[in-house]
Amino acid sequence: MPAPVRLIVFDVNETLSDMSPLRARFEEVGTPGYLAETWFAGVLRDGLALTAAGGYASFQAVAEAGLRALLPGLDGWHGDLDHAVARILDGFGDLGVHPDIPDGMRQLHAAGLRLATLTNGSATTAERLLSRAGILDRFEAVLDVAAVRAWKPAAAAYRYATEWLSADPAETLQVAVHPWDIDGARRAGLQAAWLRRASPAYPHVMTAPTHTAQDLRELAGMLTS
Incomplete structure (x- = not known):
């Protein structure tokens, strides 16, 4: 049985941000x-x-x-x-965030869970995205991979985030829409939640997610019920 989740680390591009514009x-x-x-x-x-x-x-x-x-x-x-x-x-x-993101973040934050982001993009861009959505204050840290010079799904990227946040990987949940991010996090010892959004199926060749949800509202309900 997975350990209790204490920290949730979010991917940014496509997971939080709606890139259709x-x-x-x-x-x-x-x-x-x-x-x-x-x-x-x-x-x-x-x-x-x-x-x-x-x-x-x-x-x-x-x-x-x-x-x-x-x-x-x-x-x-x-x-x-x-x-x-x-x-x-x-x-x-x-860019803005997907419609499910603000409510889901507020529910997770209200439940006392630590929240952070880890992006292959820019932390500055991520901060501005979260600020426009009115949810930046929910996050303990907004991180990118520049310091470790390795894009996710390299294990070094996830290790950097958990060490920076003084978190146990086994109690950390990576949230992403990208199966490669889920697979990388699981291989690095984290739990992982896959947001399906419009994806029909998860690739069977990759390590399975700990949780699967349609969107963040559904995932928040699963984690806080």
Whole structure:
């Protein structure tokens, strides 16, 4: 039976943030909106690949490099590359959280659980996201992987968070929509909760989550009932 959860660490991009408005940014610079998902998947691929090979680059650097590789190769696109890259990346500053996040966070905080975030992106961007949502004060820490120079799902990233927060990994719950984040956390000795959102199934080749919920409201109910 899992140990009681005392600390919850949240992934940020896509788990907390609703990234669908980035589609409009791609359309504004003259490209199809669906490329937002293609590009972001490439950012994750390249960042994780660098970590797997023993390298490191910041989320900002990987995201920009991905756009500079993707956009010029589009048939018929002749836009201003510098402007397009800046316009798309600036979109992170306007993102909001998913509708279930504020209520779920308040319920978890009211139950006395410690809350933190750990992102492969920027802690500053995450702080601004949480501040716009009116829930920043619920969080004990807003962390990113820059200090450890290893993207999740590297074990070093989760170890950094639990050590920084003086937490027992066995009593720490990682929450994410990405199965690779769930798998990495479980392998690092944490518990993990997978938020399904629109995903139909969890990949059977990855370590199973400790908890599965449709969204944060459902997970909060499971953890506080």
